[in-house]
Amino acid sequence: MTDPDPDRGPADLQHPRFARAYARAVEGMNIRGATEHRRALLHGLNGRVVEIGAGDGSNFSHYPAMVTEVLAVEPDDHLRSLARSRASSAPVPVRVVAGTAEEIPAADGSADAVVASLVLCSVSDQSVALAEARRVLRPGGVLAFYEHVRSDRTVLAALEDLLTPLWHRAAGGCHPNRDTLESIVAAGFEVRDTKRFGFSVQPLVPPVAHILGHAVSPASS
Template identity: 50%
Template sequence: MSGRANSRTDQQASLPRPIFARLYPRMSRAMNDGGMTEQRQALVTGLSGQVIEVGAGDGTTFAHYPPEVSRVVAVEPEPRLRALAEAAAAHAPVPIEVTAGVAEHLPAVGQSVDAVVFAMVLCSIPDQASALGEAGRVLKPGGQVRFLEHVRADSSGLVRVQRLLDATVWPRLLGGCRTGRDTVAAIERAGFDVVEIERFLFPQALTPFSFHVRGTARRP
């Protein structure tokens, strides 16, 4: 990799998004109060060994890691959110190291971790394919990708609304988020075997933002 590319990666690894960083903790609390806490618990249930959490935000998932997890490296590029995550890590039930970084360049050698966790982040990563390829690089054979994401709607009318939002105001307001990505298909295209999936509406009212999935995929 060239020095120019390294410089660009270093800049991305600490990427201020001050408006989004102020909105996200409030949104996260509201979602958790509305029932997302149970989904986050289920997301990490059964994990063990070495874990990387990508786009950790303010660390709202940290409290749910089971004791069988020996260490979590939590990657977060936004400085304000990273500071909140560091505070959350201090009270987590497992050792958590919070670090600046991006999904496309994870701080781990190849085939060294047991699981990679994505929680409400694959919607906003600029290059999903690169991020999932990087997850595949760092995972041990048979390692898991755990994902909790909002995804493309299941009706053509709402898909059109999602496309309009994604082409206009939504990514600018919410840190690059896209409402209509087919994330499960992207995980499969990256070479993972999806072995468990739950689709659900959150909130239950039908909106362009309601379609969610939680699941597990394995690296062959």
């Protein structure tokens, strides 16, 4: 029996068509404002960072100089190859590896910060992924999050519920109806700052609710 290739992501998390479409779309998102969101997300981070769901590596160029190293975890093979190309020109050392948010390949308490950027919508289980983030964070470590979330408008939230089963299959596992901030609090994080805003991810697409903020892993579990 041949051992699995450690440099390939899980087969059930490969979405080649979506990954290529996402990589094209994220360039436009960055131009329309996501670049500023990423800068705000990463501002003030320092030391060792684990980035889950690193995608095409759009965050890498915005890490501040106080960050000593980044372990970037990405399950999709195509996006991970793009991320590796960006890592070579990042201002801080970045190592890109295959893996998932639910099984972060890092030791307990080894990270000063965990970055979750447009990924918690698509993990299989938010509670598991956030428990993993707490595991790898040192006490007092920071969870930096930037996510699209469930609308706070009743009609739009109901529409998101209706669309989720189809969208989940078509968009690489994405759930547009998740209340991610509630999940972060439920996981035991202490939210220090958060901003909620509408952001249009595509031209002619109505703004979608997003959150951006920082939370702290408490000293006690």
